[in-house]
Amino acid sequence: MAFVIAEPCIGVKDKACIDVCPMDCIHGADKDEMLYIDPDECIDCDGCVPVCPVEAIFPADKIPEKWKHYIQINADYFKR
């Protein structure tokens, strides 16, 4: 399933999620507008959800309809 980072992260990139992720599967470069979760590495623990200040992280099966395309955006980041 994996968790997905959506639009609210854009321009915020608080990075608190990186501090709790046990799998170190949240990545992002300085030039990127947001952070991304590697769906192959994520173990669905939800540790990142409560620490996100802008509520940008959702389980893939519960992400709001308007941000569903972020499932693909997160996955594509790691196929480059």
Added chain:
Amino acid sequence: MLTTNKVKTPRSFRIVGPQRQIDERETPHPKVDRGEFGARLRDWRKNRVGGDPFRRLFGGGGEGDPNNTLQKIMRDAPEGKVNPNQIPVDDPAEMAEQIKGVAKYLGADVVGITRLDQLYVYSHRARGNAAMGEKPGDPVNLPHRYAICLGFASDYYRYMSNNSKISDTEYQFGNNHAIVPTFMLASYIREMGYPATAHHHGRSLVNPIPLAINAGLGELGRHGMLIHEKYGSRLHLTVVTTDLPLAVDEPVDIGVEEFCKYCKKCARTCPSHSIPFGEKGILNGVEKYLVNIETCYKYKLAGRGEWTNCVVCVSSCCYNKPDTWWHDVAMWSVKKTPPSLRVLIVKPLLWIDDLIWGKRPWKRMKWLGYDNAPKTMTCNIPGCTAKHTNLQDKRLHTTNVSQGGTA
């Protein structure tokens, strides 16, 4: 020896509805082997920890020859026949003392006896012992009356090096170390003329935790494991079921119910966020804290060939302390305080625990050429500037969003 309060029924879990027998194929290892937790974890089960010759000794997959792993040989050993010359038992209490003495001589650190509740016997086998004509999916028939529960303590300091090859070796060797005494105790009872079956790592037809709680070895913790007053959760549990007439023990009250309600140290330190912060839930008619088995298991992938069992919850538990007088004093104070007032003592004890052992207990250790010093984190994603850190530098959890418990 500390005196411990006996109770009629366990306080740390409660039967609130009908229970059913569990099929062993529903338990985590068979689920992973079938790929129900993902192909990546299934593949990991076959190839884990294969790179280290010393670690391969203790079994659990990898590149080695299975016959170099005594665990596999012990697991597959057939059990012998019951001696036809049955020795009469006049006094079950005396026999219980003798069995406990023999178990401790063979290597057990703690022993308790309870009636075998069939609800804690699996309904079907996941694997079966081919040498005894068993095969996967066979229904289980275990009509024994008693369960002798044995606990084998692991080393406190090696567990404190959690998330390392050292703690992982200690854990895995503990599994192996417990097999021979359990097998021998069952053999001894069969030689006395009574049916007996050994249940240990790699071959068990029973769930040892509820049986051990009923046998007075300890109570059920928030992290889903048995907590013993002296050894905390660093006990490997095995069981011998039998019809040998024995006096049974009673459950104990060592304050776990109140401690786990307020402490939550395991929930804060669990890397995979698998231990709940909230109230108990109900699973199969039992009210208890529900641990998320799936995320706990998947966190094994974070070991990246270094370790397979993280044991952070075991080492962070406040009951997990070395055998010292000050731990005895702390335990005495918890047990002697009435349950309704225990919150007053739990909070100061937790404060002391955090102060002395840290909010995330962990020790640097060098042992047999291993060194668990945190390694410099590297990231394989091109351009990534995220500051990935070792577990010791990660932020502690404070709360759960979802409570996806499964066990």
